Amino acid sequence: MDAFIIQLLNGLDKGGAYALIALGLTLVFGTLGVVNFAHGALFMLGAFVAVAVRRILQLETVTVDPDRLTPWGSPMEIRTPLVQAWLGDFGEVLLQYSVPLSILVAIPFMLAVGLAMERGLIRFFYRRTHAEQILVTFGLAIVLQEIIKAFFGANPIPVSAPEALAGSANVGAWLGLESGVYYPWWRLVYLAFSILMAGLVIAFLQFTTWGMVVRAGMQDRQTVGFLGINIQRRFTVVFGIAAAIAGIAGAMYTPIVPANYHMGMDFLVLSFVVVVVGGMGSVAGAVLAGFLLGVLQSFVSMNEVKDLVPGIDQVIIYLVAVVVLLVRPRGLMGRRGVMEN
Amino acid sequence: MQMTTLRQDFLFLALFAIAVLTMPIWLDPLGANYPDLLQKFAIYGIFAIGFNILFGLTGYLSFGHAAFLGVGSYAAVWAFKLFSMNVVPALLLAMIVAGLFSAAIGYICLRRAGIYFSILTLAFAQMSYNLAYSVLTPITNGETGLQLSLQDARILDRTFGIDATGGIPFPNFFGLTMGGYGGFYFCAVLLIVCFFIALRIDRSPFGMMLRAIKSNQNRMAYTGFNTRPYAMTAFIISGMYAGLAGALLAATDPLAGAERMQWTASGEVVLMTILGGAGTLVGPIVGAGVIKYFENIFSAYNEGRLHAIFSFLPDGLENFFVTVTTPFVGEGWHLTLGIAFMLVVIFLPGGLMEGVRRIRSLFSRRKSKPEQAELAPAE
Incomplete structure (x- = not known):
């Protein structure tokens, strides 16, 4: 039972990251009809926004105190981060919470990157083939x-979670289990965050007029255009939103996996x-499939399953994809008639 | 498509053969005349030709072709271990295994077209890669990679009394060792043979069918052709080319690792083909050459080398140019590759070969009446 809960949480956690990236991918495909291979790179950029914010907050002054000596006899250096010097205790809190703070930077930054990317490159590829879209965005991903x-640099850069959330939570106690099941706080935060973000995006598309127009545009772009709505501009904004979501997903992920330059491709x-x-173009489908595949992957990597079918944990996701593509190419929640062959 | 006669084709082939065989001479001024790199040119040329038979002719974009390369390498190393250090059984085994493997994968993947096909092939390649790293370790030797050892069986070698005393023997072709220039010429001859086959496929009715699949699969089906067997044949042929390239990689350096199957390796052959010009005969080979050249030569550039290159400029300018270009060479050569690749896809969708054709038509237009512009294939 304990192992079961841990694996479930692991899977949901990983699924959260998949869901947030896939959500952006599917939105871009559904609106602009573009297959964006650079979307992983946007996730990676977001992670490095967190790294950069951390580095900026850590800028420090070094003063030499001649009265105090180090054990080696040289004058002691006293390092104080600038934020701490300026803002006192609050500065320390800022430094502690650099990762959540980096979201505030990541949203406008990634939005800007997304808009620039769409206007600067993607819009010239609406009418080109999917193969060419894949190729040019693949090139862009390499460049980024x-x-x-x-x-x-090429080495992974770890970014720590806030100290208050660095430990583990006793999940077992919440569920009323006798034995303690411990799970890192930050992963729980990430899980909640990814559910929240996915919910927000779906709610935004489903319950606002703006989102309704976007959905209408996904169904029939031309008619929406005839109604006098500049659907192109909204789609561009959707691209920006997709980039921002991938970015903050990456920023929040840094305490779990250290940021490295090829994490996007992975x-x-x-x-x-x-x-x-x-299902291509289905937002809810992407979120659902993200969590499902995450959970599935972590369950089959349990030893009991691996002993039964060796190697299954390595291939399960691809196997599911192959079966889905062959049996039901429009995916779990894809619309009938969209990309069915 | 312009009509060509058999005589023109043979002339073309002869020119190609001369160009390939004299590579050590004309690549010397470019600093690329060393056997390892020349071998890579030839081997990746074969790989790219094979990929082009699938992608260039039928338009199916496979993102998992490296799997066949990897399978070919493993098969070749096993042939070295089990049968003989002669490359002939290794090449044959590699092509058979890669052919069977691609038949199995193609049978499933070709049920879908477009991006779904790409994702299916990608999924299979990733599965092979992950399995080669984990469960299949007894066959692939996992992370270490499959290597030769003195204790290998080498049945044929032993029965014919060719015994390995004093170290592990090197793969050879009836005595011609696969290292150095010998290896290069062997690969070069195979490249020419492969090019010839691709040329014949391109000119044959079968090649016409493949083009028909690319331009409009439905229309082809309406005229009463079953498209699947044609696409399937192209897929298997291209898989065998990849297997051959993998076997040659193993022959020139008897080691096979799983990283050859990773999807970035599949991406590389896509880059090569597009960069050179998909659907053209020479394009993929040019693309493979350019990328391997950049990978080996450009990546070795450093600041000192750049200072030497820009030394003809005044000091201030020299430093400026060196600072500007440093991020693009050495470690950063991937950046150059990425940018060059994007530029090609954006401005020259036909690849470098289209660039050559445009320049040529620019010159010929001045002399004679412009020919009717060639129609781009309807996508």
Whole structure:
């Protein structure tokens, strides 16, 4: 039972990341009809926004105190982060909560990156083939990766979670179990965050007029255009939103997996599979498939299952994708008639 | 498509053969004349030709072609271990295994077209890669990679009395060792043979069918052709090309690792083909050459080298240019590759070969009446 709960949480956690990336991918595909291979790179950019915010907050002054000596006899250096010097205790809190804080930076930054990308590159590819879209965004992903590598180096950069959330929560006690089931706080936060974000996006599309128009545009772009609505502008904004979501998903993920320049590519392939399983262009499908595949993956990596079918944990997601594509190509929740062959 | 006669084709082939075989001479000024790199040119040329038979002709974009390359490598190393250090059984085994493997994968993947096909092939390649790393370790030797050892059976070698005393023997072709220039010429001859086959496929009715699949699959079906067997044949042929390339990689350096199957490796052959020009005969080989050249030569550039290149400029300018170009060479050569690739896809969808054709038509237009512009294939 304990192992079961842990695996369930692990799966939901991983699924959260898949869902948030896949959600953006599927939105972009549903609105603009573009297959964006650079979406993983946006996730990676977001992670490095968190790293950059951390680094900026950590800028420090070094003063030499001649009265105090280090054990080696040289004058002691006293380092104080600038924020702490300026804002006192509040500065320390800021430094502690650099990851959640970086969301505030990541949203406008990633929105800007997304809009620039759409206006600067993607819009020239609406009418090109999917293959060409894949290729150009693949090239862009390489470029973004390499730029990040040039600035931050090739080594993974860990970013710590706030101290208050660094420990583990006794999940078992909440559920009234005798034995303690401990799970890292930050992962629980990430899980809640990803559910919240996915819910927000779906609610935004479902319950606001703006979102309704976007959905109408996804169904029949031309008619919405005839009604005098500038649907293109809304789709561009949707691209920006998708970029922002991928970005904050990446920023929040840094305490779980250290930021490295190729993390986007690692997630990209899996999120594509998630999009396909959920149904191309279906937001709810992507979220559902993200969580489902995450949970499925963590369950089959339990030893009991691995002993039964060796190697299953390595291939399960792809296997599911293959079966879905062959049996039900429009995915779990794809609309009938959209990308069915 | 312009009509060509058999004589023109043979002339074309002869020119190609001369260009390939004289590579050590004309690549010397470019600093690329060393056997390892020349071998890579030839091997990845084969890989890209094979990929082009599938992607360039039928339009099916496979994102998992590296799986066949990897399978070919493993099969070749096993042939070295079990049968003989002669490359002939290794190449044959690799092509058979890769062919069977691609038949199995193609049978499933070709049920879907477009992006779904890409994702299916990607999924299969990733599965192979993950399995090669984990459960299949007895066959693939996992992370270490499959290596030769002195205790290998080498049945054929032993029965014919060719015994390995003093170290592990190197793969050879009836005595011609696969290292150095010998290896290069062997690969080069195979490249020419492969090119010839691709040329014949391109000119054949079968090639016409493949083009028909690309331009309009439905229309082809309406005229009474079953498209699946044609696409399937193209897929298997291209898988066998990849297997051959993998076997040659193993022959010139007898080691097979799973990283050859990773999806970034599949992406690389896509880059090569597009960069050179998908659907053209020479394009993919040019693309493979350019990328391997950049990978090996450009990545070795450093600041000192750049200073030497820009030394003809005044000091201030020299430093400026060196600072500007440093991020693009050495470690950063991938950045150059990414940018070059994007530019090609955006401005030259036909790849470098289209660039060549545009320049050529620019010149010929001045002399003679412009020919009717070639129609771009309807996508």
